[in-house]
Amino acid sequence: MTIFTRKTKTAYVLNAVLAAVAVITLVWLSVLRLGITFDFRFIGDFSKRIGLGFRMTVEISICSLVLSLAAGILAAVLQSGKILFLKYLASVYIQFIRGTPLIMQIYLFFYIIGTAWGIENRILSGILILSAFEGAYIAEIIRAGFANIEKTQLEAARAVGFTRYQTVRLVILPQMIAGTLPPLVGQFSSLIKDSSLLSMIAVIELTQTMREISALNFRLFECYFFLGILYLALTLPLSFIGKQLEKRYAFEY
Amino acid sequence: MNVSIKRTAAFCAVMVYAGCIVSCTRRNGITASDAEVKEPLTVVMELAYPPFETKDADGNPTGISVDFARAFGTYIGRDIRIVDTQWDGLIPSLQTGRADMIISSMTITAARSKVVDFSVPYANSLLGILANRESCITKAEDLNRKGMKIAVKSGSTGFIFATENMTHADIITLADESACVTEVVQGKADGFFYDQLTVYRNWQAHQNTTTAIFVPFQKKENWGVAVRKGDTQLLEQVNRFIADFQSGGGFDRLTEKYLSEEKKAFDKFGFKWFFDLS
Numbered sequence: 001m002t003i004f005t006r007k008t009k010t011a012y013v014l015n016a017v018l019a020a021v022a023v024i025t026l027v028w029l030s031v032l033r034l035g036i037t038f039d040f041r042f043i044g045d046f047s048k049r050i051g052l053g054f055r056m057t058v059e060i061s062i063c064s065l066v067l068s069l070a071a072g073i074l075a076a077v078l079q080s081g082k083i084l085f086l087k088y089l090a091s092v093y094i095q096f097i098r099g100t101p102l103i104m105q106i107y108l109f110f111y112i113i114g115t116a117w118g119i120e121n122r123i124l125s126g127i128l129i130l131s132a133f134e135g136a137y138i139a140e141i142i143r144a145g146f147a148n149i150e151k152t153q154l155e156a157a158r159a160v161g162f163t164r165y166q167t168v169r170l171v172i173l174p175q176m177i178a179g180t181l182p183p184l185v186g187q188f189s190s191l192i193k194d195s196s197l198l199s200m201i202a203v204i205e206l207t208q209t210m211r212e213i214s215a216l217n218f219r220l221f222e223c224y225f226f227l228g229i230l231y232l233a234l235t236l237p238l239s240f241i242g243k244q245l246e247k248r249y250a251f252e253y
Numbered sequence: 254m255n256v257s258i259k260r261t262a263a264f265c266a267v268m269v270y271a272g273c274i275v276s277c278t279r280r281n282g283i284t285a286s287d288a289e290v291k292e293p294l295t296v297v298m299e300l301a302y303p304p305f306e307t308k309d310a311d312g313n314p315t316g317i318s319v320d321f322a323r324a325f326g327t328y329i330g331r332d333i334r335i336v337d338t339q340w341d342g343l344i345p346s347l348q349t350g351r352a353d354m355i356i357s358s359m360t361i362t363a364a365r366s367k368v369v370d371f372s373v374p375y376a377n378s379l380l381g382i383l384a385n386r387e388s389c390i391t392k393a394e395d396l397n398r399k400g401m402k403i404a405v406k407s408g409s410t411g412f413i414f415a416t417e418n419m420t421h422a423d424i425i426t427l428a429d430e431s432a433c434v435t436e437v438v439q440g441k442a443d444g445f446f447y448d449q450l451t452v453y454r455n456w457q458a459h460q461n462t463t464t465a466i467f468v469p470f471q472k473k474e475n476w477g478v479a480v481r482k483g484d485t486q487l488l489e490q491v492n493r494f495i496a497d498f499q500s501g502g503g504f505d506r507l508t509e510k511y512l513s514e515e516k517k518a519f520d521k522f523g524f525k526w527f528f529d530l531s
Contacts, residue, residue: 002257034349107432115439200432202425211341212426215408216416218368220345 040222046213053209054230060127060205061192061234067131068191072138079143090139097136102197105133110201126198126205134191141187145180146172178249185242189235196231206230293332296322297346298357300337301430302451304511305358308337317507318356321375324503325356328494339428341408344369347481354487355479358448360410362474370482372491374475375499376527380411381452382466383434388443393470396444397421404433404442411446414471438462449524450515467522475530504528 003011031038043050078090097105109129110122119125149172157167199208207227214223298306298318309315314335326333338346343359346352347369360378361371384390388401396403401422405412406429415424425442427433434455436442440462445452449467456465478495480487498504508516508528519526 003261036348111432111435111439115441120441200428202427208426211407211428215341215412215426216364218344218348218365220341 036221038222038225039219040226042213042217042219042222043226046209049209049213050206050230053204053206056123056204057192057195057206058234060123060130060195060198060203061188063127064130064134064191064195065188067127068134068138071131071135072142075135075139076142076146079139080146093132094136094139097133098140102133102194103200105129106197106200122201122203126195126201126203130191130195130198133194134187137187137190138184141180141183142176144183145176148179149175178246181245181249182242185238185245189238189242192234192238193231291331293334294326294329294354295334295336295352296354296356297336297338297343297352298322298355299340299343301340302358303454317511318358320507320510321498321503322354322356324498325491325494328497329490340406341428344479347479350481353480353484354491358476359479360474361477362410362413364413365479368482369479370484370488371477371479372488373495374477374530375495375504376476377525377530378410378474378476379449379469379525380414380446380471381449383437383445383447383452383455384464384466385437385440385443386462386464387440390444390464390466392466392468393418401444402436402442404436404445406430406433406447409447410474411448415446434459449519450512450527453515453518467524499528499530 004015005011075090075094078086079094081087106126106129109132110125114120114125119128153171153175154167157171162170195205196207198205199211202208210223210227214220217223298314300306300308300314300316303316305317306314306319307316314337319335322333322335336346336352338352340357343352343355343357344365347355355369358376358378359365361374365371382390382393382396384396388395390396395401397419399421401419402425403415403419403422404425404427405415407426412424412426415422422443425433425436427436430447430451433442433445433447437445438459444466452465452467456463478491480491505528508526512527516526
């Protein structure tokens with residue numbers, strides 16, 4: 001049985017093949033039990049719309065990433081700051097957003113707050129909502145990353161006479177990056193997947209496009225299966241990049 | 254043989270055996286055997302469409318389609334199990350065998366008929382428009398202009414009609430009827446294509462912000478009961494039941510119970526009533 005635990009090349013290949021076969025067999029058997037057949041031809045007919053939806057998802061994700069990073073950093077800084085009013089505001093923001101489901105936030109912000117303040121454009125609303133949502137989670141990641149820096153580091157920086165700016169740039173940031181990069185990349189991956197919920201307000205991104213197509217051709221399984229593959233095309237490279245970055249920035253203390 | 258090879262062989266044998274067991278218990282998608290006649294019939298509907306399909310205060314299914322389904326159960330001597338399912342999931346439920354029938358005020362269309370079998374029509378299906386007051390819409394064609402926004406519910410005949418005919422307008426496809434109504438009320442959409450009854454009810458609820466347009470603008474369409482493709486036995490039973498129910502005044506009783514107000518309004522407007530298939 002050591003073929004399953006040995007670290008030789010043949011062991012790796014054999015086990016990888018076995019794992020792939022197990023998953024494929026499970027899916028194939030499930031489909032067989034239902035007696036249905038798959039027909040993926042619609043992808044060619046609808047390729048333009050799918051392409052547009054894919055592009056929209058990528059665009060929304062990138063815009064939201066930038067905005068949510070800004071929001072998260074701001075909220076983290078305010079929360080650990082000295083001005084109590086701002087500290088409480090940041091706290092309320094983080095607790096509320098982290099404590100409620102995204103679907104509810106989408107409906108609340110789009111139909112009530114968005115309408116009240118005149119934000120008509122769906123895509124803009126979607127980006128704002130998604131950034132606010134992910135920003136709260138990023139704030140927590142940053143807070144945790146900062147808390148992991150040893151207090152002695154900060155004391156040493158003071159002892160050496162660093163200004164605040166120098167402390168942040170030379171002591172805090174390098175040490176924080178290693179700790180926050182993996183969860184941040186994970187959060188970005190979540191962001192891409194959470195953007196699918198913007199279909200609730202009819203933002204024509206990938207999930208909404210697939211939903212509309214499946215409503216026309218009744219090929220629910222093929223549509224959503226293909227949708228899964230497209231999302232994997234976005235998230236798998238991301239997790240690969242994340243692992244590379246992790247290796248690059250990890251340094252021994 | 255040494256221990257390691259014996260163990261590997263045993264492991265593989267167990268896997269193959271398990272695989273055989275799993276593949277042998279295949280579920281047959283088509284109900285054909287007589288032995289299943291006495292089993293409960295699973296009917297799916299989207300319980301978000303009062304007064305046809307909705308829930309009572311305790312969360313139990315109630316409405317015209319529910320009573321209709323139960324009457325069918327009595328007619329063929331089987332229990333009826335009603336399962337609440339989202340609209341886009343109704344036909345997939347039938348395709349995969351999770352359900353036996355769809356009675357959800359579903360319009361008979363050519364595209365749907367390719368994947369399911371429909372019964373004879375049991376009601377008329379006519380679209381109306383819930384329009385925003387400030388959009389100055391008097392007929393359907395007014396919405397077919399650049400810059401006009403039309404809200405529709407995903408998969409409904411309003412969706413099908415709008416995507417096929419309203420080519421100049423922006424179509425906003427949403428999952429819930431209530432979201433579509435909210436869009437019109439708030440002015441985010443200029444019109445919402447849906448059935449006349451719901452349009453009427455929502456207009457009554459939002460008289461300050463909406464108007465209702467009932468002028469018929471499409472070919473006549475009907476509602477039908479859907480069964481799995483090839484399930485001819487059940488289909489024949491349904492067709493016989495519908496004829497029986499109609500001649501026995503069943504639909505009149507349902508109208509009296511759930512829709513008496515609306516029938517009076519429709520008579521006043523001069524519209525054909527749902528169940529009047531003449």
